Amino acid sequence: MITVKPTHVLIASLSLLLSANALADFTATPSEARAIAKEAYLYGFPVVEMYKTLYTQAVDQRSSNFKAPFNQIGNTAKVFTPEDSAFVTPNSDTPYSFVWLDLRAEPMVLTMPAIEDSRYYSVQLIDLYTHNFAYLGTRSTGNKGGHFMIAGPDWKGQKPTNVDRVIHSESNIAYALYRTQLFEENDLAKVQQIQQGYKVEPLSKYSEQPAPNSATRVSWPKPVASMSDSPELFRYLNFMLTFAPVQPVEKEVLARFAKIGISAGEPFNVSELTVEQRQALEAGIADGKAEFAEFKKTKIDTHKVTSGDFFGTREHLKGNYLYRYVGANIGIFGNSSEEANYIGYFVDNAGKPVDASKQNYMLHFDKGALPPANAFWSLTMYDGKSKLLVANPVSRYLINSRMLPDLKLDADGGLTLYVQHASPDKDKQSNWLPAPSGPFYGVLRIYLPKPEVANGEWKMPQLTPVDQ
Structure with missing residues (x-):
């Protein structure tokens, strides 16, 4: 009834x-x-x-x-x-x-x-x-x-x-x-x-x-x-x-x-x-x-x-x-912490707002220190003004854990991602996350995060400026 x-x-x-x-x-x-x-x-x-x-x-x-x-x-x-x-x-x-x-x-x-x-x-x-x-x-x-x-x-x-x-x-x-x-x-x-x-x-x-x-x-x-x-x-x-x-x-x-x-x-x-x-x-x-x-x-x-x-x-x-x-x-409509963890990259490692018209950046994960997820992780790029995805010549809006086989690891087994507007050298292009020519922010999503995310055991890497 x-x-x-x-x-x-x-x-x-x-x-x-x-x-x-x-x-x-x-x-x-x-x-x-x-x-x-x-x-x-x-x-x-x-x-x-x-x-x-x-x-x-x-x-x-x-x-x-x-x-x-x-x-x-x-x-x-x-x-x-x-x-x-x-x-x-x-x-x-x-x-x-x-x-x-x-x-x-x-x-x-x-x-x-x-x-x-x-x-x-x-x-x-x-x-x-x-x-x-x-x-x-x-x-x-x-x-x-x-x-x-x-x-x-x-x-x-x-x-x-x-x-x-x-x-x-x-x-x-x-x-x-x-x-x-x-x-x-x-x-x-x-x-x-x-x-x-x-x-x-x-x-x-x-x-x-x-x-x-x-x-x-x-x-x-x-x-x-x-x-x-x-x-x-x-x-x-x-x-x-x-x-x-x-x-x-x-x-x-x-x-x-x-x-x-x-x-x-x-x-x-x-x-x-x-x-x-x-x-x-x-x-x-x-x-x-x-x-x-x-x-x-x-x-x-x-x-x-x-x-x-x-x-x-x-x-x-x-x-x-x-x-x-x-x-x-x-x-808006972000997930609760049990479902996903979001890490926003709005500033660099010195606390300065990130702007790809002025600076190139890299994000480095040490060997064995990739985001701990029971489902998957993903780093997505957004325009700092519109807050929308960023149009780019390779139609790449993110880099995620499913892409690891196609990414180039560092000599020591770590992973370095290149966050910049212009395409990097050929040997770095597989790890390139295109940014707009201006303010931007990145969001690292960790779906079904493992306990070490919440308890602080895993340390997030910082965006680091590099020479253009």
């Missing part, structure tokens, strides 16, 4: 968000508004960045990044290239599959096929706050496949006997991001075969029962250019918050946000702000950006914090909205 509790907010009211003429009560003084806006900006940025991806992948069918409508799977049987711009800092080792889940009417059942033990695959389940609330796949459920039900916060019912596990999302909109490991270019056909085994079905169809009433149609607001870094952000935040009931731990936070007009389902018309109110909100947003810039300089670039601090469950993040913001800013 499938039972569905009515959604806590009438979704029909969503269409009013862009057309209503009255801003919700704005009761904060200018100084209060500035402080609240800073906190709300850090809180809401990941939510709004997620909405950008949702809109381009599941709503706007004219978008070059459109993947599939809600509750349908969109497969990309290719690796990401510089042309793919739906989200920043993508990996190019694992062709993606995408499912935007609308869980308002009923749960969805995700079926995973059985695959060979040597291949990594996963489904990262992300709620609208960008929390990674669960995983399916190699680490979490194994490579034997299975049937997994994803239920929204309003669903009440019993686990069907033919479902392996029920997983609850605290939001009615969720993202299922699939990764299927690609061994080499001629392996694409096998990846495509695996992707065809991924299935997504409403619980009623999977259980062969009558379908419940459809959820109310949503009027999705079109993104605007300033939506992530201006008071416009709060308009989209109000919209997104209608898809999730307030969590007890955030009641006080959201009550504070309400003083500047942030409330689920309420209109937020920036044009109705007074000059003083708008200035206060803009100053608060600037304060949030400044805190991030300082944090990046002193904590991220110096590797005093790791990617594992920024991605994970609500329980893992413990209300640290700055950390959640950092994750969305430098690489």
Whole structure:
């Protein structure tokens, strides 16, 4: 028997968000508004960045990044290239599959096929706050496949006997991001075969029962250019918050946000702000950006914090909205630390920002000191301005552990990679990772990292400048 509790907010009211003429009560003084806006900006940025991806992948069918409508799977049987711009800092080792889940009417059942033990695959389940609330796949459920039900916060019912596990999302909109490991270019056909085994079905169809009433149609607001870094952000935040009931731990936070007009389902018309109110909100947003810039300089670039601090469950993040913001800013939809470790190369061994228009670099791994991974490792290059993959004459966007047989080892058995814009000498070209002619950053991903990554036994190498 499938039972569905009515959604806590009438979704029909969503269409009013862009057309209503009255801003919700704005009761904060200018100084209060500035402080609240800073906190709300850090809180809401990941939510709004997620909405950008949702809109381009599941709503706007004219978008070059459109993947599939809600509750349908969109497969990309290719690796990401510089042309793919739906989200920043993508990996190019694992062709993606995408499912935007609308869980308002009923749960969805995700079926995973059985695959060979040597291949990594996963489904990262992300709620609208960008929390990674669960995983399916190699680490979490194994490579034997299975049937997994994803239920929204309003669903009440019993686990069907033919479902392996029920997983609850605290939001009615969720993202299922699939990764299927690609061994080499001629392996694409096998990846495509695996992707065809991924299935997504409403619980009623999977259980062969009558379908419940459809959820109310949503009027999705079109993104605007300033939506992530201006008071416009709060308009989209109000919209997104209608898809999730307030969590007890955030009641006080959201009550504070309400003083500047942030409330689920309420209109937020920036044009109705007074000059003083708008200035206060803009100053608060600037304060949030400044805190991030300082944090990046002193904590991220110096590797005093790791990617594992920024991605994970609500329980893992413990209300640290700055950390959640950092994750969305430098690489939204990053994996939790158990699934993958990310090491960002933003500066060289002297702490200077890396720029391939001014300098060549090398990254050296001692013999026996390659990144310790139970799945695989990969170093990927990104443009420092666009945060996307870097176009280059050899179409090489990364160097990974599957490429080791084709790489040239040092005389002592170590491995040196050459990170630069211009092609190096012929004897070094196999180990060349092309960089843009300007600022860049690299991300070293370690999938299913071994314990020595977390406990510090393995030491990451530094990017070292070399003569051009």
